Amino acid sequence: MANKYSWPEKPALLGTSVKRLDGPDKVTGRAKYTYDINRPGMLYGKMVRSPLPHARVVSIDLSAAEKAPGVKAVLAHVAVGAQVMYQGDPVAAVAADTEERALDAARMIRVRYEALPHFANVEQAMATDAPAVFPGGNTRQGATEETGDLVAGFAKAAHIVEATYATHVITHVCLETHGCVCEWDGDKLTAWISTQAVIQSAQQFAQALGIPQANVHTIMQYMGGGFGSKFGPDSQGIICAKLAKLAKAPVKLMLDRKEEHLDTGNRPSATAHIRAGITADGMLTAFDGQSWGTGGAGATSGFPLPYIYNFPTRKRTHKDVYINAGQQRAMRAPGHPQGCFLTEILMDELADTIKMDPVAFRVKNLPPAAPNAMWAEYFARGAKAFGWDKRHATGDPTPGPIKTGMGVSAHRWGGAGQGSQAHVDIMSDGGIVVKCGTQDIGTGTRTIVGMVAAETFGLPLSAIKVEIGDSLLPFSGGSGGSTTAASAMPAIRVTSVDALEALFAKVAPALGTAPENLVAEGGRIFIKGTPAKGLSWKDACKLIGTEPISVNGKWAQGLSGSGTSGVQFAEASVDIETGIVRVTRILAIQDCGLIVDKLTAESQAYGGVIAAINFALFEDRILDRVTGQMVNPNMEMYLLAGMSDVPKIDIMLNNMPERGVIGIGEPPTVSTASAIANAVRNATGATIRSLPLHPHKVLAALEQEKAGGTN
């Protein structure tokens, strides 16, 4: 039901491509990231971390560090006798007057360890003779999910595919590392922190430090990426605050790249042994999957399986396996890239058993179409746009070493809004300030907050001053689960509409009409239907008087939605003499409800696709199988795509204004790796059932294929 808050039917700004408000500040360096914050008398913090994957701390000697030049505070983070559970587990910290001295002093802290048995990978942890490393067991078996009669399902199958599929551990690799600057004033703490959750960070500081939340002020104006790994101060934030308290001076503690890889989260691995059945005419009949994965030391590793497609009978068990490595954290669409990959590679193998086109096969086995399940339409639109009709059957017949192929994959995501609050001031000089305690984690939130207000007031974006990223602002949730836009935009809309109504009430008498007859459009307030009878925005605001219009509001039902769907197509070429895969084209079709800023929405899709190319081809957290220590904790040997590794990417957004705002941060990263792997399979005829698609796997799969099939 339309009401006064409903999104405009003919928007002036919403759905158009609007450049980021803070683009110029970012490219000129005016934008201050946490890393750029410097306070008078500020010290630098540095942590000491366990080099071993599992050990008991035998002694910690801080004395040399305490005496080192420039050192103002030293602390032990763990007690003697405590266990460290992974390489990078925090042990102690120092603060000194320069970064270099802090680093030198940190290296003077002498920690003695007694090494304990550890697991560097799931095979070691799952071995029958594995030592007990984790209290309560090295693995945790989850509940069995079961639907329908599996035996009957397999009985109906004309073909059965049985294989093991796997994805690996990758880390978030935020360009800006984790960290903060902490400054105390008595028992009040101000923290500039690189976070996806500015208000929740204040709460967590307060809890961990035993001070009232009202005493904590957190600020995050600009951030270089979080991807799910930055929802609070973490150990480094709390340590930074403690060092600042001890030293009686502000402290900056930003992690280095190695610490990022070791201790700020990762995407858990996923492996599944799957049996699946299909009828001769291409209907799925049964799915039986046993999966496991590791989220590191004592953390979970769940993911949806099977993904999307309709297996009428199915059974699935999952086991968390603990290894001595940093704990997982939410990472862009947690669980979905894994479940998607394991299912989508299987789908192509199933389609091939009856020589059916992968798109036709998928469409046949989709759940019913719905606003949050648009796959059938997207498969059709995408196939046309991508030139799917030119796809050859599995195995490129072209002579020569370069084989090209196409692949496809589908995904879904939730996203939903709730709970955000906002505040709008309209001043008598026409100025507008919009405040909301949400944060722009690089996604464009600052810009779309301004756009929604500008749309409502009938003004250009430049007329709006946006204030976000500060815990003193009206409540808004953390930016995770693609919920930011769907939470904050309704709050901005509601508050702006209410503020405009208050303005109309002041303006109506001057125009000799009732407030409900007024509209704000094109920089003017006028009587609906008679644009001549009105005032410019500036003149209208002169009627406000001394007390500005000042309105609070909050998220309301009906302006946001939940549930998105997407399909992606990939084209890749494979050099079968070297095993090198090059992705040549990606088409991403995605909906996210009402599109606020087309440009930043597309930008999320580009970013998601590029991140997933990394997942498909390059990234890999490699722990030495013997010592359990990471061999590639940098950005050289931990491979990441450069510009020349990024293919042509086309984005097709499906605007669905009737569904309200739904987020887009996560879904576009789900399908890409699966589509690429399927393209590689289509190119070569060789099936690679695990990521990354490293040349060693491609060559091995080609060898197997030559030797008569990959099963």
Added chain:
Amino acid sequence: MKAFSYVNPSSEKEAVAALKTDGIAMVIGGGQDLLARMKDYIDSPDRLVNVKGLDATMTSTPDGGMKIGSAVKIIDLFEHAQVAKLYPSVNAAAIEVGTPQIRNQGTVGGNVNQRPRCWYFRNEEFVCFKKGGSRCFAVNGENQYHAIFGNEGPSHIVHPSSLAVPFMAYGAKFRVLGPNGEREIAAADYFTMPTLQNVLKENVLDDEDILTHVILPAPGIVKSGHYEVRYKASHDWPLAFSTVVLTMSGNTISSARVVLGAVAPIPWRSKAAEAFLAGKPLNEATAAAAGEAAVSEAKPMSGNAYKVQIAKTAVKRAIMNAAGLNTV
């Protein structure tokens, strides 16, 4: 990193003299390798001796070859017309090194003398043979990027220098200056296979030696080709690569130099491929067979057998490049 002193010598002799100290002195060129090692606490020299101010010219020699100063930047080496004309494979190797930033900063001397990229070597936690320890972590560990030739140990690195491979293929000599004067060393004798005695180094340089020049002989009537197999298009290391220099009589190869990179602790000359090529016509079939010959004696480790296929392809395609044939 540890604090250090910095010496800026104005001559080769001063540079050599500055290397004499009670502490640890090291030569610094572009610093692309050394500074990273210092930041990662792999090396902690007390003194750095800057050699960027030394000879950075590329000049013709009387016999029709070229003399390249070790302070020449990789990008300048790439852009030099005479180098490109006489030694196209040097040119081809130079442009693939690292990234534009690395090529703009890195020097010929630094590239040839850079230390291994083995990830155990580059991470402080692992005290392996090359850091004075008593084991090689790669043997039972993560060795997908390690050697497939020359795997007798104790170290199983692949030599990191891209330029060293074409230098060796063209028969370069390295001019070295030390406290006892200068000497010229053939590229083939410059790089050393690891032994328990010399595993801390990859070449014959002593602590107070500097490399001053790379001297390339006149190439003669040759066809040369260079091919690198890279996973990422930039900011990465080759998985394997090869330079071939073929002395031709008509369309017949009379003799050949086949050198492989990223496959062994030194730039790896394949005598088997060279022997095979002598007397063969230059065509695709010859290239493919020479690739096979080049890897016939490969001894991969537990996790890098795939590199044998890649090395084979690199040799084949380097020869096809030399023949002017399309490689893919």
